[in-house]
Amino acid sequence: xxxxxxxxxxxxxxxxxxxxxxxxxxxxxxxxxxxxxxxxxxxxxxxxxxxxxxxxxxxxxxxxxxxxxxxxxxxxxxxxxxxxxxxxxxxxxxxxxxxxxxxxxxxxxxxxxxxxxxxxxxxxxxxxxxxxxxxxxxxxxxxxxxxxxxxxxxxxxxxxxxxxxxxxxxxxxxxxxxxxxxxxxxxxxxxxxxxxxxxxxxxxxxxxxxxxxxxxxxxxxxxxxxxxxxxxxxxxxxxxxxxxxxxxxxxxxxxxxxxxxxxxxxxxxxxxxxxxxxxxxxxxxxxxxxxxxxxxxxxxxxxxxxxxxxxxxxxxxxxxxxxxxxxxxxxxxxxxxxxxx
Numbered sequence: 001x002x003x004x005x006x007x008x009x010x011x012x013x014x015x016x017x018x019x020x021x022x023x024x025x026x027x028x029x030x031x032x033x034x035x036x037x038x039x040x041x042x043x044x045x046x047x048x049x050x051x052x053x054x055x056x057x058x059x060x061x062x063x064x065x066x067x068x069x070x071x072x073x074x075x076x077x078x079x080x081x082x083x084x085x086x087x088x089x090x091x092x093x094x095x096x097x098x099x100x101x102x103x104x105x106x107x108x109x110x111x112x113x114x115x116x117x118x119x120x121x122x123x124x125x126x127x128x129x130x131x132x133x134x135x136x137x138x139x140x141x142x143x144x145x146x147x148x149x150x151x152x153x154x155x156x157x158x159x160x161x162x163x164x165x166x167x168x169x170x171x172x173x174x175x176x177x178x179x180x181x182x183x184x185x186x187x188x189x190x191x192x193x194x195x196x197x198x199x200x201x202x203x204x205x206x207x208x209x210x211x212x213x214x215x216x217x218x219x220x221x222x223x224x225x226x227x228x229x230x231x232x233x234x235x236x237x238x239x240x241x242x243x244x245x246x247x248x249x250x251x252x253x254x255x256x257x258x259x260x261x262x263x264x265x266x267x268x269x270x271x272x273x274x275x276x277x278x279x280x281x282x283x284x285x286x287x288x289x290x291x292x293x294x295x296x297x298x299x300x301x302x303x304x305x306x307x308x309x310x311x312x313x314x315x316x317x318x319x320x321x322x323x324x325x326x327x328x329x330x331x332x333x334x335x336x337x338x339x340x341x
Contacts, residue, residue, distance in 0.1 A: 001111035002037055002304060003104045004029075005046045005097035008090060008117040018082070019252060019287045020119060020132040027289040028116045031296030035306060042111070044104050046097035049140055054095065056143035057136055057168050062127040066091075066134060077129050087119075091134040094119065098141035098282060105277045112270070112303045113280030114296075115141075120284040122162030122241045123187060131160065131187060138241050138282045139168045145237050146174040153178065153235035155226075155269045157218075157262070158243020158284040159253040161190030165241065166204055171197035176205070176233040178226050180218055182246070182253050183208030192329035201337050205229050207326045211254035214317030215261030221323045222268055225330070230272050237280075238273040240266070244286030244295035248314070252287050258311040259291075259298035266299040279303060 007025060032041070054063055069077075070088035077083060094117035101113040121138055123131030142152045154169075156162040156179040166189065169175040181190050196204040207221040244262065246255040266281075273279045281299065286292035294311065301308035 001040050001042055001108070002032065002035070002114060002300060003042045003044060003101050003111045004032060004114045004116055005101055006043055008046050008093045008097050022118070023289055024286065024292060025116060025118050027293040028283055028286075028296050031293040032114065032116070032300065034293065034297045035301055035308060037306075042104070044100050046093045046117070047100050048089070048092040049095035049099060049135075053099065053140060053144060054092070054135065056147065057126065057139040059127040066129065081129050081132055081134070083129070083134060087134060091119065094121070095135045095137050095140040098137050098280065099144055101280055102141055102144065105280065108277055110277045112300065114300060115280060115282045117283060120243070121282070122156060122158060122165045122243075122284050123160070124164045125167055130164070133164065136164050136168060138239050139165050141280065141282070142169070142175055142239055146172065150174070150236045151234065152176070152237045152239060153230060153233060153272060154239045154241060156181070156241035156243070156284070157246060157265055158241055159246040159250070159255050160186055160243065160285060161206065162241055162284075163187045163189040166190070166194065169200070170204065171199035173200040173203055176203050176230065176235060178205045178230070180207045180209060180221055182211060182213070182255050185253055192326035193333040195330060195333045195337065202229065202334060203233070205330070207323060209255065209319045210322055212256055212317045213319035214256050214314040215258060215264065216313070216315035217317065217319035217323060218257065218261060219264060220320065221326070222265065225323065225327055235272060236274055237278050238269060240269055240279070240281045241284045242281045242299060243284035244292050247286070247288060247291040247295055249288045249291040250286065252285065256314055256317050258314045259294045260310045260313040262295045263298040263302035263310045264313055267302040270303045
């Protein structure tokens with residue numbers, strides 16, 4: 001069964017050509033519809049995340065300032081990020097959508113969750129909005145699970161590094177953050193030597209990849225770098241920051257993945273969960289609407305083991321040397337950290 005939240009959308013700057021636009025959510029939901037799940041699709045109502053749930057990952061003063069900013073009419077927060085009058089209420093529901101989906105998964109002990117919301121979340125820091133993101137949706141969900149003793153893995157395959165998620169869980173040994181992303185690229189973080197704080201050394205794993213990287217290299221990175229770390233961490237829940245802007249057709253960056261590559265990633269990451277009902281996918285980036293729709297379908301079909309005619313996986317591009325370099329850099333950082341303790 002696929003458990004999806006009822007759509008959460010704040011409209012936005014579509015008329016101004018902003019890439020984070022309402023049509024993205026329609027494309028993602030069209031990707032769900034393309035699977036023709038019938039009774040195997042359950043839509044749950046999103047609810048607003050409560051202040052205590054948000055304060056686990058965001059500063060109280062930031063929440064207050066964001067709420068006031070929106071209620072006073074909103075506007076541009078930075079050159080990329082905006083808010084409208086409705087954005088505070090919508091952001092609370094977007095964060096709460098993940099909690100509602102996870103609650104349903106926990107109650108059923110089965111199924112795959114898909115948190116289809118905008119704005120996305122993985123760039124949002126404890127005290128600042130950035131990169132189209134207001135609240136960190138996946139972090140709010142992860143913190144709700146660690147609060148009850150779970151060990152959570154977050155795999156972020158968005159083309160942009162999830163700096164907000166990494167920073168929030170930098171010193172948390174109960175959250176493993178794994179990211180593949182293009183580098184150099186916004187936001188400029190995500191180097192292989194970023195391995196977590198003293199309280200959680202090794203619980204951050206970054207694989208920066210060059211423009212032109214294809215799926216075979218991402219598969220190599222997952223199998224050679226991520227999987228041994230994941231096996232040692234032994235997660236009880238798997239959350240995916242599923243940005244589909246690493247697709248070859250996406251206008252925002254220059255990786256060269258296909259729907260088939262996302263299907264492989266989804267299947268492999270999902271297999272790291274200890275059992276059914278422990279995987280939730282959070283929509284992050286993805287700005288070519290056709291590629292977004294197809295990639296959502298491909299990923300969810302792979303997680304649910306249902307038939308879908310995905311694009312062929314890609315190979316032959318750049319990045320193999322960078323994966324080996326990332327592995328070496330991570331080892332150096334771990335040795336240096338051990339010496340400093």
